[in-house]
Amino acid sequence: MGAVRVGVEGVYEGLAERGYAYGPVFQGLRDAWRRGDEVFVEVAVPAEARGDAARCAIHPALLDAALHGVRFGDFVTDDDQAYVPFSWTGVTLNAVGATVLRVTLSPAGRDAIALRATDTTGAPVLSARSLALRPVSAQQLNDTRGSRTDALHRVEWVDASGAVAV
Numbered sequence: 245m246g247a248v249r250v251g252v253e254g255v256y257e258g259l260a261e262r263g264y265a266y267g268p269v270f271q272g273l274r275d276a277w278r279r280g281d282e283v284f285v286e287v288a289v290p291a292e293a294r295g296d297a298a299r300c301a302i303h304p305a306l307l308d309a310a311l312h313g314v315r316f317g318d319f320v321t322d323d324d325q326a327y328v329p330f331s332w333t334g335v336t337l338n339a340v341g342a343t344v345l346r347v348t349l350s351p352a353g354r355d356a357i358a359l360r361a362t363d364t365t366g367a368p369v370l371s372a373r374s375l376a377l378r379p380v381s382a383q384q385l386n387d388t389r390g391s392r393t394d395a396l397h398r399v400e401w402v403d404a405s406g407a408v409a410v
Contacts, residue, residue: 247277247284250316259312262326263382269293272309276316283349285313298341302370310347310361311375317349319357320377327355327377334373342369355379 256271269290277284287309289297297303311329314320320327345361352358352374361370 247279247282250276250278252276255312255315258315263380264326266308270305270308272305273312276313278316281318281351283313283317285310285316285347285349286344287312287347288344294343297343301337301340302342306342306345307370310345310349310359313347313349314357314377317351317357319349319351320355320379322379325379326382328380329375330378331376332372332374333376334371336368336371338368338370339363345369 252273252275255273256266259266269292272287272289273285274288275286287306289303289306293303293305297306314327342361342363344364346364346366347362348360350358353376355378356374356376358374359370359372360368363369
């Protein structure tokens with residue numbers, strides 16, 4: 245249909261340079277194409293996380309990987325700036341438990357995209373009329389990675405006898 249394949253090699257290294265840190269489960273971008281102002285990506289949950297996908301409406305790593313395609317389009321004002329999802333509008337979930345998505349990203353205004361995701365058969369899984377993206381500095385991203393020792397909360401396990409174990 246006139247789409248041109250774009251290389252996805254080095255995507256996660258490039259994102260790391262912008263301040264994003266993705267573990268192996270969140271590196272699901274498999275392929276990408278571009279046609280005009282649209283970007284098409286295929287994303288997958290790694291085999292070791294597929295059991296978790298069945299328990300989710302949409303696996304967080306799969307949805308996040310779908311958004312990694314933003315870097316292949318002209319969707320944001322400043323290509324050198326890091327952006328994060330900010331506000332979703334008009335979201336429809338049609339299916340749950342997907343492990344692979346084929347996603348179309350298209351412009352939906354300034355620093356915003358529309359998203360349509362299908363499974364490998366072409367059946368609709370998720371759509372969003374608009375996802376507003378907001379810039380974030382590398383320092384802001386780094387600040388969110390505080391250590392567990394500076395957290396204002398902690399997990400306490402309580403056994404059946406009522407004794408608190410920390």
